[in-house]
Every structure is written in structure tokens, then in C-alpha cells.
Amino acid sequence: MKKGLIAVFCLIIIALLFQNCKKEATSPSWDVGILAPIIKTTLSIDNLVNDTLTQTGPDSLISIVYNSEMYTMALDSIIELPDTTIQYTINLENLDIGNYEIVYRTSLGDIANRDMEENGPGSDLYVTIMNAHNFGIPSTIDPIDQQVYENISMDAGEYFQTITIAEGFMDIEMDNQLPMDITNLIFELKNTDDGTIVFQDTFYVIPAFTTMTRTKSLAGLTIDGNLTGTVKLESPGTGGNVILDTAMALTSTITIRDLEILNATAVFPNEEMIDLNETINVDPGDQTFLNRVLVREGSINVTVFNTIEQPMHFNFTLYSATLDGEFLEIEGNVPAASGTTPGSLLINKNLAGYDVSFRGIGPFEMIWGDLNGNEIIDAITSNSLYYKLTGGIDSTGAMVTIDQNDSIYLYCHFSSIIPDYAKGFLGNHTADETGVTDFEVVEELEDTYISLDDVRVTLEIASQIGVQAAIFIDELVSVNNRTGVQVSLSGPVLGEPFIISAPDDPYSTSIDVIPSISYININSSNSNIHELLENKPDQLSYSVRVETNYGILPEPGSSGTDFIYYGDALSASLNVEIPLSVIASGLILEDTTDLELNAGDVEDVLGGRLILIANNYFPFQAQVQMYLMDSLYNITDSLFTEPQLVQAGIINSETGKVHNPEKSKLYVDVSKERLNRILAAKKVRIISNFSTQPTDEHVKIFNWYTLELKIVADFNYRID
């Protein structure tokens, strides 16, 4: 016992020690590659101007253009596609529960037997008919007194239990294939349960081998599935010898047809109840006539409610919308209602990426013929979508009750549609914009470099919207908040329409629209602009107005060629261009700053490289070198083995601007030893050698130009 206890406790102690040892032991280790951006910074003209532009040297002109954006008209100002709904309700009026047919046959044999029942086996008529039939001897049937066939069961119970009919007809067809005329035929049909007469009529003469039909309206009647019929008939006989066959018969065919029901308990067959080829109009308003939209965002929700105790299916195909060559198609199966709870189905489909033609049903009818049944090929139009909706009941074979309150309700809702591209006649829009923009000329430049005579003021309109427009300057006020003085613009330039031409359509959402640029020079000949500048404004107050399709009448139909892409805009800005005389090449920026890095952050870094990524809008390139120094300014290392180049932004020859930054990647190998030197450094000297590009041209520096720098670490790191 004692040994056992000792052994057990030893095991526990060993196990606990194992747990404790694990905590105190060193960790496993492995190396991982870390690739991540560490620092991002953006240098603007304000960061550079103090140092860079105040240097002197060989000549080339640089102009700083102070660009104050005043107005932007984007896609949502021009096109707003309204949420659009398609609703369709199928009720009993639309429900075809089919035709029912009941056949009752009275043969010559039946007539013989009836006579035998009434007059005994030796009755004349029975004997005559049976002998003639059995021996094939032509015989004469004498006139027959009235025979009554009662309680004839005409059971339609497998199709329906009861139907209350709003509209409908019953056809009684009497096909007399007997060799004798039938006279005074009274046909009566009534509901078995309550004895209500459904049909009663008399056929006075039905000649032999002829058919007669009577039709009766069933409106307002309630018909049971269990019907009882009565047939009374007489005959003048054959009037001579004829061949008799007991199979010869008078056949009564009752057809209940074209029913519009108020309520019914019936077996509803599989039935396609909906087959619509329709169009829906989408009106963006403002005299806009669209013929094509590429959808960026948006959705279609289809909701179907079914109060009928039978499942149903539907298919909604929007032929006007395609994605990768496939039409937009939504289909589903809606479960049957359960008691008072309707079956329902909700389907949401993302419309992003769909190419939607707004030209209506016309283009499809030109290929597929008349689709909407109006017996013409519809014209191509605008703001119109073509869709096809089909659906029907999927019969379970069960008997279900439907009344006037039952329906199938289908609701399609297009919502929150934002175009990526829209084409058509984009309407006559007028948009006013009033606002205030900061206008702060770099202080260092104010006194030294501004010569008022050389300053050029221009209203620049850049339009990426494919529509002709006109812009009006209604007001421009120079505001000096330091002095409280305001000076308003006056002269012919005010209120005058300036036409903005439309850019070319690249016909691709992946290619930027090259904006059409229009300039309105505001100078002393058309305004008092110098008075505004002499006021040394720190703000500009303005009111401008843009009218699209200015002076152009609306073009209904599909011929419009205006276009707009998502993200593109018509913008107006005020450019104040201040020419400066500065160095064009060999411009040196040198700065030294303190450096204090924590070795704890990087002690597990094994080495790797730093990547300096520069996205440069400025039209000058820069050679960069960074020197690490100790506290006594002794250089301990340089980051680059040789100076590396940050490429200049490329000026667009048409607009004179850099539209896309030029990307450069500079690599710095960092070994563990070098990393330690970086950590030990106390100061860093950054030397940049700037050169304008191209070197022999006058370049403009816009105040929104930036140099974005990112430092990315690509290090091996030991995890332990």
C-alpha cells in the first residue's frame, strides 16, 4: 500500500514539474519574412518651398500655380436612377383551372333494356332490337314512348369538390348515332347534395346520326363535383327496316369551360399562369434619355407571396441586362401557403457589373419578332427596360380551396443603382455652387517673389463628363480676414457663358477619361482682378453656375451620345499662377535631423532590406542619399551605396499637368551589422539633389502636387 501511494504521488509530482519546466524553458524559434509598410509621409509644396525654391542658380522658370477648387459636378449631380418597382398580382381571375368534361352514353342496348325493365322480357322493343342485333336482320323500331333515365351519376369529384362560378359556360353536346330520331329529349343536371339544378334543357328533335349542342352560362352558379343527371327521351322509331346494333348510342358530352371562379375546392393542374413580355420605364428626370448604363452598385430584390396552398415557380428575365453575355435571370420556387400563412420567397441579386440597355423591347423584337403581342415591331427608344416574367402553379395533385382573397403577388424592386458608366442624352441640368475657398500664398513668397503684373489668374474648367456645358461666374469676392476688406469682381467676365466642350469617350471603365480643359482668363481687360489680388486675400468667396447641354434641345430616343463615368466630374478651379525664377538642376536640399531609435524594437530582426517607395507628382527628379552620423556629426554609414533616383512626375502635354504620380523604388540592404549602426546613429543627414524635368522647359508646380514616401520593411525576423 505504502509503495503504491508513493509511486502515485511521484507520478503527480513529475507531471507538475513537467508543466512548470515548460513555462521556464526557452521558447522554440523560427524565422519569418516580414514585408510591411512602416512609415508613410507626404511632402507638399509647403514642405519643399522653404528650402528648394529659395535657392538661386542657373535659370529656368518654375511657376507655382495656386489651385483653388471651386466647383465639382459629379455623376450623382447629373444622373440619379430612381428606385423602380415591377408588381404583378395573380388572382382567381387569372387562374385557369381547366375544362371539365363528363360523358354519358345511352346506347340502343340501354333503350332495349329499359323497355324490358318497364314492360317485361317479352316487350316488343326489346325483342325487336335484340333479334335484329343478334341475327343481323334489318328491322323496324316502332315509335318509343318516353323513357326516363334517372339518377345518372356524373362524378367530377376527382377534379373538384365545389366551384362557385363568376363566369363560365357549360356545353351539352348530343351526338345521336342511333338509327332513329330522338325527340323531346329533356336533359337535366343538378348538384347531388342540395338538388340545385345546374342545367336543364329540351332538345325537341335530334335527327339520327346528327349532333346538336346547347350552351348555357354558368355565371353565379355553384357546381358540386358530384352531379346527378336525368335524361328523358322519345323517338318516332326508324320508320322502316334498318340494321340495328346495340352499340349504337346517343352520347351526351358535358363540357364545363372558360371558368372564372369566385372560389373553388379543386385539384388545380400544373399551369403556366404568367407569360408577360413587358417594358418598364425608368425616368431619371431632367429631360435625361438614357440608352445604356453599366452598373457599379445596385441590387434587385424579388419578393413573391403565395396564398394558394400549392407551390409555384417563377422566372424573371431582364433581357435588357447582361453580364458576360448572360441575361439577368432570377427564378425560384415559392412554397405553398400553410393555413393563413402565405408561402414566400425573397431573392436578392447584386446588379454590379451588369450592362443594361435602356433601349426598350425594340432591339429584341427586331431579332425575335413581336414579343409583346402589339402586332408591330416596336421602335428603339430610351429609358425603357424589357423583361419577361413567367410563372405558374406546380400542382401537388391535392384538393385545395381557393377564393377571391387568394393571390400570387410578385414584387421586383431595383434599388440604389449607381452607374459605372451612363450614356444617352444627359439632360439639361443647372447646378449652382456657392462657397468659400482658402487662398493662402506661401508667406515667404508674398513679398519677395510676387510681381502683380506677372501674376495670371485663370478659371480652369476640367471636364471628364461627356456633355457640352456652359459655366457662368456669377460672383467672385476677394476676402482679407486680416484687414476685413472684401473686393468683388466686376466687369464683362461676370455672367458670361463660357462653353465647355465634351471630352472623348474612351469606351472603357478601366481607362481614365482625359478631361477637356477650358480656360477663362480673368485679366484687367475683362475685370478688376488686380484689385482683388491687391487685397491680398486669404479666402475667395464665389458663386458659379453650370448648365449641361446649354442651348441644346432634348433628344428623346436612343441617339444621345452624352456619357459619364463613375468618379469623373466637371470641376472648376481658380488658378493663380505665380512665376518664380529658380534653379532647374543641381538644386540641393540638405537637412540634418536627430535620430533616436529603440533597439528593443528590432533586436530580433536578422536583416533584410528597406524599400523606399516614392510616388512623385512633382515634375522634378531627386537623387537621394542619407548619411548616418554619431553625436559629433561623424558619418558612420550611408544608406545607399550610391545615390538613387526618385523619378519625376510626367507632365501631360495636353493639360500641362502631372495627372499620375511616378513611382520609384529605392532599395537599402540592411544587414544585422548595418541595422546596429542605424540604431546607434544619433543623427541623419538627408541630401536631395533636385532637377526639373524636362530640363529645358518652363514647368508649373501646382500646389496640390505631392511627393508621397513610404518606407517598407522587408526583414527576416526570428520568432522565439
Added chain:
Amino acid sequence: MGKVITKIIIIIFVLSTHQVFSQFDNPEGNDKFNLLTRGHSLIGSNFNSYYSSNSVHYKFLSSLMGNKYIDDELKTSVKLKDDNRFGSIQDLNLYYISYPDSFLGTNQYGFKVSMGYHSNMNMKFGADAFNLAFRGNSYFAGKKADLSDLNINYLVYQDLQFGLFTRPSDDNPLTYYLGFSLIKGQTYYSIATEEAWLFTEETGEYLDLRLQGLFMASDSIKPDLLEFAGTGFATHLFFNYDNIVRNFSVSLAVDNFGYINWNQNSFLVEEDTSLHWEGIIIDDILNIEDGQINGFSDDTLQKLLKQEEHSVNFRKQMPERVQLSFFKRTSKMNSIKAGLIYLHDVNLKMPLFYIRDFYDILRAEKIGLQLNLDAGYGGYSGFQTSMGMTFATGSKEKNLLINASTNFLSFLIPKHTFSQNIFVCLSYRF
């Protein structure tokens, strides 16, 4: 001779499949009920350490657990699949079982008291998750590292169990047991992602993180053995039928049917977020302050997971275990065991179905050595085979039993072995 050849073929087969598994032994000690006759008691302890995977081999795991350096060759040797599974269980149980002549006024009941320490780690992960963890994100430059459907659970708890067992009569081959556990939760972490990925731009210019999933953690300031981060309750059932005449037995055990309530300082968040990272934005590149970098990791990640806003108590089901086994002694030196084992919510692909063949290599008076050959399907892997060794010592007179088993192939071919088990049982009957 035929049997020997069969064994050799099996051994060759085991070695050639390069897959092995080890058993889930029942750590509760309930199989000891059969050792007791009325008027006797037993004290014992079971230690079970187990791991299994369909991709991570023993060499990798032993390096990881042994605090060694994991080089690229070792990483590459891991047999990654689209759906990788890993499970690890450690159980230590001390139990006292008594079958007194009279208890609760009858002679049909015995009782058991036990206490245990349990640790369970399991995970389901894609190849990208492994490579991101062990190779870093530069491995995915220009690509997405897909972390979707990642599931990691780590649970440590202790329990104190009381239970009654009954054997209707001395001759009756049936044994029933019902036990209840009071549970002390120590640590729990769970990560379950739905959609998650990390995109690294080709030169690291930016990172995009998509994170959608459920994250749970127990009270981080109470991670120690003596701290209560959660409390819970569980039930245990055991049934055994022992047919001595025909030398077979059937048993069914259902353990850990219960839950743990993790305390108010626990952390639960359903995260659905996206993060675009381009580096710390510095207004003046020429005046970088060190704190700007230091401050990033803690604050930003905390905000990302919104830890402060999601401290909440929550209830988590225990990883229930169901074991069904059939044991038969087929000859004097040979016996077989077959059954299934299933643990709930521990990333098992399916229950483990197994069959084990025991062969007595040495059967002396006080010592026994058994070779076992196993085949199985399911668990954390697909088809599996293994070879183990069981050592037992003791004597009927002194009533001491020491039993230890392990899968020795993991020591011989560690890069081709995907599971390991060390099971030690000490018990003393008196």
C-alpha cells in the same frame, strides 16, 4: 509460422504507410472497476499525453515543444494539405475507487473520487495559415494568405469528480457508473474565422486584412493553476459488460457532458472588419519620434479587436468524449481491441474507428511486455496505422500495477510519424 509472417507483413505495411496513430486512452480510470472485488479499494493515477495530425509530423512537433530552432527544411517537410488538422490532449488523473462491503445501505454500490488536470489544444487550418505563421507574410508577396475557416481551440481545466458505480451481483458481468464533476476553468482561447485573409502587396506597399469570425478568450489575468477563470459542471457515464467465459468485454464511456462558465473578464467578439495598412503616417519625416512606432502594435490591434468593449462572461460546452470499445482475448498470447472514439468540438474530421492487436512478447510473473499493432480510420486523419509498446509490472500479491505505453515509431521515423501517445498508469489495489 504463419502468424509470424503475418506480423512481419503488418510491420512492413506500417512502416511503408508512414502514418501512425496512437490511442485515446480513457484517462478517467473507469476501466479499473473490473479489477475490484467487493471489500477492496484502489488508488491510481493515469497520465495521458497525445497528439495526432494529418499533416504535422512528430519531428516538427517535438522541435516546437522542445524549444528547438525550426529551419526551412523542417517547415518544408510538413505534409500540408488544404484541410489540416491537429489535436493534442494532456490528461493527468488521480483517482480513488472503493467497492466496500456495504455502502449506502446496500452491498451493490461502490464509489469513485478523482481529480484531474486536462489540457486540450486542437486546430483546423489551411496551408496558408501555417505558412503565414512559420514563414511570414513576405512568403505571400503579391498574394492573399487565405485564413478562412481557421479554427483553433485551447482549453485547460481541472476537475474534481464524484461518482457511484454498481454491479448488481458478484456474478453479474455488468458494471454501471455515473459521475459528476465540478470544473475549474483555467484557460480558454478560441479562434474561428469565417472569411479571413491577409493580402501583402508585392513590395509591401500596403497590407489588406479581412477578418470575419468569432474570437473568445478566458480571463487573461487569471491564467495560473490556482486561479479560477471559469467554473463548470460535467457528468460522466460508464458501462461495461464483461464476459469471463468467452473472454470478451464491451464498454461504453461518455465523459465531460457539461459546460464551463467563463467569468466576466473573459473576451468574446464577433469580428467583421477590414483593415488597410500603409504604415504609420508621419507628418514630418524629418522628425520621427520613437513612440510613434512603439505605440502601434498594442493600441491598434486592441482597437481592432475592441477588447475593452467585449469583456463578457460566456458559457462554453465541454469537449464531450464518447468511447465505445470491444476487447477480446483471442489466445493465450494474443488479444484484440476495437472501437470508436469521438470528441465533440475539437476539430476531429470524424470519429476515430480503430482496431488494435496485442501480442504478448514477454509474460513473466512480475513483468509483461506487449507489442501492439493498430489500424484506424478517422480522428484527425484518414487511414492510420501504428505500432506501440506496453510495459506492465506488478504482482497479484502486492496488487501494484504499472502500465506504460507509447508509439515507438515516432522515435524511429519522426518525420513520417503523425501522432504520438505516452500513457502511464500506476495503480495500487488493497
